[in-house]
Amino acid sequence: MLSTLPAWQALSDHAEALRPTHLRDLFAADPARFDNFSLRHGKLLLDFSKQRITGETLRLLRALAEARELDAWKERLQRGEAINHTEHRAVRHMDLRAGDQAPAEVRNVLSRIAAFCDAIHSGVWRGYSGECITHVVNLGIGGSDLGPRMVAKALSAHHQIDIKVHFVSNLDGADLASKLADLNPRTTLFVVASKTFSTLETLTNARTARDWLLAAAGQTSGAVAKHFVAASTNIAATREFGIADENVFEFWDWVGGRFSLWSAIGLPVALAIGYRNFTELLAGANNLDRHFIEAPAERNLPLTLALLSLWNTDFLRAASHGIFPYSQSLSLLPRYLQQLEMESNGKLYDRDGAPLDVPTCPIIWGEAGTNGQHSFFQLLHQGGQPIPSDFIALGKSDYPLHGHHTALLANCLAQSAALAFGQTAAEARASGIPEHLLPYRTFPGNQPSTTLVLGELTPYTLGQMIALYEHKVFCLSVLWGLNAFDQWGVELGKVLASRLTPVVRGEADEHSLDSSTAGLITHLRQFRMS
Numbered sequence: 001m002l003s004t005l006p007a008w009q010a011l012s013d014h015a016e017a018l019r020p021t022h023l024r025d026l027f028a029a030d031p032a033r034f035d036n037f038s039l040r041h042g043k044l045l046l047d048f049s050k051q052r053i054t055g056e057t058l059r060l061l062r063a064l065a066e067a068r069e070l071d072a073w074k075e076r077l078q079r080g081e082a083i084n085h086t087e088h089r090a091v092r093h094m095d096l097r098a099g100d101q102a103p104a105e106v107r108n109v110l111s112r113i114a115a116f117c118d119a120i121h122s123g124v125w126r127g128y129s130g131e132c133i134t135h136v137v138n139l140g141i142g143g144s145d146l147g148p149r150m151v152a153k154a155l156s157a158h159h160q161i162d163i164k165v166h167f168v169s170n171l172d173g174a175d176l177a178s179k180l181a182d183l184n185p186r187t188t189l190f191v192v193a194s195k196t197f198s199t200l201e202t203l204t205n206a207r208t209a210r211d212w213l214l215a216a217a218g219q220t221s222g223a224v225a226k227h228f229v230a231a232s233t234n235i236a237a238t239r240e241f242g243i244a245d246e247n248v249f250e251f252w253d254w255v256g257g258r259f260s261l262w263s264a265i266g267l268p269v270a271l272a273i274g275y276r277n278f279t280e281l282l283a284g285a286n287n288l289d290r291h292f293i294e295a296p297a298e299r300n301l302p303l304t305l306a307l308l309s310l311w312n313t314d315f316l317r318a319a320s321h322g323i324f325p326y327s328q329s330l331s332l333l334p335r336y337l338q339q340l341e342m343e344s345n346g347k348l349y350d351r352d353g354a355p356l357d358v359p360t361c362p363i364i365w366g367e368a369g370t371n372g373q374h375s376f377f378q379l380l381h382q383g384g385q386p387i388p389s390d391f392i393a394l395g396k397s398d399y400p401l402h403g404h405h406t407a408l409l410a411n412c413l414a415q416s417a418a419l420a421f422g423q424t425a426a427e428a429r430a431s432g433i434p435e436h437l438l439p440y441r442t443f444p445g446n447q448p449s450t451t452l453v454l455g456e457l458t459p460y461t462l463g464q465m466i467a468l469y470e471h472k473v474f475c476l477s478v479l480w481g482l483n484a485f486d487q488w489g490v491e492l493g494k495v496l497a498s499r500l501t502p503v504v505r506g507e508a509d510e511h512s513l514d515s516s517t518a519g520l521i522t523h524l525r526q527f528r529m530s
């Protein structure tokens with residue numbers, strides 16, 4: 001039992017002793033608190049001085065990491081052992097960004113991606129009518145969508161090539177139809193991105209896109225070969241779909257879906273930002289990999305993020321964790337991290353199949369600042385629940401419009417300070433607030449946050465930041481003793497959906513349904529769905 005380990009017990013006792021201490025007290029007691037509780041790596045700065053911790057907290061958390069044999073797990077990860085034990089798979093996404101050290105098969109696919117980008121960008125690759133490709137549509141979902149979508153948006157200032165990249169993930173026809181409405185089949189390339197090539201959403205969208213293309217080009221035009229490529233591990237299935245082998249960019253079962261943006265799944269990113277920029281993204285991630293592997297616990301950024309998350313979740317009893325990038329370009333980061341963290345660590349059982357006796361992954365959510373300030377920040381300030389958060393700021397704007405960035409940064413800093421320190425009734429009174437309004441104008445503060453500053457948002461720093469979060473997730477899984485690399489929890493719903501589809505269509509009856517599902521189906525059938 002995790003909670004009965006001596007290292008865990010020591011943290012429990014420490015948390016009880018520290019509970020009455022406010023962040024105000026911690027800052028008052030240590031004028032050098034920022035210096036003592038921040039880390040730098042290259043152009044990244046991680047300020048965790050606004051976390052409700054002391055030096056002793058960190059010492060005890062690091063002792064827990066040692067008790068959980070984090071270093072031995074890092075070695076297992078590096079050696080490519082099958083640490084995804086429920087699927088008997090190695091976890092080798094670091095190999096995808098290892099540069100010259102990458103395995104031959106990885107380098108081979110990367111050089112094919114480079115050549116493909118070149119053919120598209122130079123106009124050598126033409127559509128069925130002889131026109132150049134101007135639009136790329138990625139058809140994928142989950143890990144085959146969120147990573148490339150987030151990165152393509154994050155690096156929009158680096159889109160050097162006149163290619164527009166779109167992402168369609170939802171089974172809802174509204175997603176695909178609304179994109180197709182603005183596209184020309186003669187100049188559109190589809191990337192069917194699916195690790196398994198068996199995902200309902202992606203295959204449904206891919207079939208509809210193929211019909212759309214062939215309706216324009218003609219069934220016998222051979223247009224699929226010029227307008228469809230795939231990123232997948234399942235060559236038999238891509239072949240069956242009709243995608244020529246030379247148009248399939250391969251990856252392998254040792255790449256987890258939510259860790260796959262560095263693989264062929266990154267193809268739409270490379271098409272959008274250029275292959276050279278894509279390699280910069282990989283290089284940034286590789287730099288962080290080496291930091292993670294080599295840096296001692298005291299200077300290790302991913303481990304520190306993980307320890308703080310565990311502290312907030314298990315000892316300060318925070319059920320959720322906000323992600324607030326003060327960057328419009330990073331506005332998809334919360335969604336990306338939702339899959340990365342929650343699909344990895346939202347687990348009930350440990351590696352030995354025993355139930356975990358402590359809460360695991362918090363609910364990850366968030367929104368770009370300043371937008372969030374004008375919707376849900378009220379609850380963070382006065383809702384009475386502990387909600388830790390990550391503020392992410394850019395030193396330099398990627399879209400420098402006069403006056404915008406300094407005001408944005410001021411807001412970012414103001415929010416984390418207001419959350420940490422609040423406002424007492426005495427301070428409110430001193431600022432002239434009338435007595436009857438004092439309760440409403442008092443802010444308890446003590447909301448913990450970490451601020452991550454990226455000097456600039458470049459392919460390299462973005463690669464570093466994503467790898468930072470990936471390794472945070474891995475560290476947390478080791479601390480909790482669970483397998484971060486499977487996702488059995490998503491299966492039950494899929495099985496039920498395939499059973500219900502003919503019932504919803506009215507083609508079959510199912511007598512064992514609960515009354516809610518049966519009642520809803522009866523109601524919905526009247527709309528004659530297709």
Ligand SMILES: O=P(O)(O)OC[C@H]1O[C@H](O)[C@H](O)[C@@H](O)[C@@H]1O
Pocket residue numbers: 141142143144193194195196197198199202257258343487490
């Ligand atoms: O890439 P695919 O095989 O199409 O999988 C797409 C996604 O669907 C699954 O249901 C998993 O929950 C995700 O981890 C995965 O990324």
